[in-house]
Amino acid sequence: MQNPDADTEWNDVLRSKGIIPQKEAEITEDDIVQILEQTVQEKQHGKAMEDMSLKELDRIEDDLDDEDERMFEQYRRQRIAEMQAFQLKAKYGDVGEISKADYVREVNEAGEGVWVILHIYKQGIPICSLINQYLTTLARKFPATKFLKSISSVCIPNYPDKNLPTIFVYFEGDLKKQWIGPLAFGGMNLKQNDLEWMLAQTGAIQSDVDEPVKPVIKDVMNIAIRQSNINDDSDDDDDD
Template structure:
């Protein structure tokens, strides 16, 4: 049988077709590549402890390998900075007016989720949701949390529809929650609101299941425990 590692035209064709695995590199080449990776990583590591001024002072002494290492370090730092900026863009609840609606909501930007709460002063459930929004905005700073007095955004918006929460992604509405019944009244907990918003896709929750379901399960268990037990045999005798 022909050696699959032999340098033959036939073996090259079989490798291209995926019939033969790629030719194994000699151990010396693998060790040489590993040494280069380790050496480059150590060079990058050495630059992490240098200030920008020190890098500029030593720039004239850089060889080709140094320049590659510095470029790797620069790209790494840029990627880390961009990730931190994206992750912590918001972090608090912004208040907007009707004039700002289009700019802040519809034109929020690519990849941006916006959660808007329409509220009115003097409605307790609205005040509660605003409190929960503050907590969730800190927990999910990559999502844009906003609030606005209802009638400043939508003329003559009925109070019976409050609280109202709209969820947008890249300017398109993805979900809406309208009226007190949707939120479960003043018993609404922050983790219940978190779950509801996570179902719309606006935030990525670490909750494993709907906390409201736990409350409902406990309520049903309590109801079953308080119901009178009917003796079937006694009922049949009564007939």
């Protein structure tokens, strides 16, 4: 008796007449990838990965030959490991408020592999409020990064208002980048994408936003110091 699953012209005729059932479509590697990518998305939205993956895997495993099954199992383990690693890192998601007493524990001792973004601000300064608003959104977008904020007088006594806002970026307790004063952020013209791009350049977040047309990052502190030195020299010459 001829195999009804065989790809022959005669079987094609029989299928077209409804005499034998249509051959089930073979599951390809792309199908497997699509199923697992859907599992990742469901996991990121809070659905239990185990429930989703078991249903999908039970549906396809019976249709795989030995070679496909080995490939599938290897890919599944890899994707599950990636998802578990992401979930372990994605443990923040908001902007924590700290004081001077919390600084060492929350910043310097944040832990291995942890990026910390700390905003030093003061209530009543518009650009500080703007940055706090942006950071709240970015903290939700990048939950693997630790976002913090602290009122300047609470965190750093006698910290001058002219230095606000200030953002410090730490990795594993070491200071990697800092922006000090409104000019470093481009003033109130700062957009959320600008700030996201700035932070991404440090490695603290993984973002695909395009570079601003006019980059807001400026070494304004060094410029101010050099300008101050020039002014001091001019004053000395006048005294002579």
